[in-house]
Amino acid sequence: MTLDGDVAIVTIDRPKALNALSSTVLEAIDDAFARIADAAASIRGVLVVGAGGRAFVAGADIAGMAGATPEEGRRSAELGHRVAARIEACHAPVIACVDGFALGGGLELALSCDFIYATDASSFGQPEVRLGLIPGFGGTVRLPRVVGPARAKELIYSGRRIGIEEAVASGLVVRRFADRDALLAGARETIAQVAQNSPVAVANAKRVLVGAAGRSTDEAVAIEIGGFGEAFGTDDMREGVAAFLEKRSPGFSR
Numbered sequence: 001m002t003l004d005g006d007v008a009i010v011t012i013d014r015p016k017a018l019n020a021l022s023s024t025v026l027e028a029i030d031d032a033f034a035r036i037a038d039a040a041a042s043i044r045g046v047l048v049v050g051a052g053g054r055a056f057v058a059g060a061d062i063a064g065m066a067g068a069t070p071e072e073g074r075r076s077a078e079l080g081h082r083v084a085a086r087i088e089a090c091h092a093p094v095i096a097c098v099d100g101f102a103l104g105g106g107l108e109l110a111l112s113c114d115f116i117y118a119t120d121a122s123s124f125g126q127p128e129v130r131l132g133l134i135p136g137f138g139g140t141v142r143l144p145r146v147v148g149p150a151r152a153k154e155l156i157y158s159g160r161r162i163g164i165e166e167a168v169a170s171g172l173v174v175r176r177f178a179d180r181d182a183l184l185a186g187a188r189e190t191i192a193q194v195a196q197n198s199p200v201a202v203a204n205a206k207r208v209l210v211g212a213a214g215r216s217t218d219e220a221v222a223i224e225i226g227g228f229g230e231a232f233g234t235d236d237m238r239e240g241v242a243a244f245l246e247k248r249s250p251g252f253s254r
Ligand SMILES: CCCCCCCCCCCCC/C=C/C(=O)SCCNC(=O)CCNC(=O)[C@H](O)C(C)(C)COP(=O)(O)OP(=O)(O)OC[C@H]1O[C@@H](n2cnc3c(N)ncnc32)[C@H](O)[C@@H]1OP(=O)(O)O
Pocket: 016, 017, 018, 020, 021, 022, 023, 026, 058, 059, 060, 061, 062, 063, 064, 065, 068, 072, 073, 076, 077, 079, 080, 101, 103, 104, 105, 106, 127, 128, 131, 133, 134, 135, 136, 137
């Protein structure tokens, strides 16, 4: 994890295995986000990227699964879910910057981020069924929320890979870019826009959006009402309203 101003960059750096997620890699991602939480006041956004230029993450570590017992499989999935929960609990927006393969646990890692930006060279899939597995890092939970239950079922049952055109059309990818440099510049531009807003309000909005995901309408509405009420108790809300009425730029908390 490196810091570039108020942007944290988490790089999955195991290019010889197309950044496959071993338990060690997952624990390192968890540690990176724990450090980001400790430095929350100085970080306005997080980019998650894959090293090597061919893959974001090509999945969980298949070599590491050979001979694993059901209990070991359950434990590795639990580890994957702990990492996803840590990412969703991050105070700042987390952008999955995909350049290349995002498959299996790699797509699930991207789905635990707030949204996905990707290059034209990227491809996405949940090919677990080709290994006799199923998604185990949240794919059956988060993919339907993004692309809809029917398309999620088709992708998970077929295990097929989709390219950038279909990924954008399905809503899986929010913005596409010609290459990695444009992708990272675009992601930084988004974080710069976020950084102009109240950090308290952005964190509040993320907490409400994540907390309401998958809930019934009544439960989700109650979570939103709670978050909206909390906003009225913040200095940033008082500053934001005052700045508008005084026709000046707000000076939000850091
Ligand atoms: C009990 C212990 C578990 C340990 C893991 C813990 C973490 C788990 C968290 C919970 C997650 C559970 C749910 C998720 C499950 C999965 O993700 S299953 C895996 C899904 N992914 C795939 O099936 C993709 C596999 N890869 C490929 O199909 C191809 O590599 C490719 C992406 C299409 C690229 O093909 P090609 O360009 O021909 O390159 P290759 O030669 O195949 O690959 C280059 C080298 O990278 C290695 N590699 C690629 N993917 C993985 C992988 N997922 N795991 C391990 N290694 C991988 C590949 O073997 C090559 O290595 P070398 O042969 O040494 O060069």
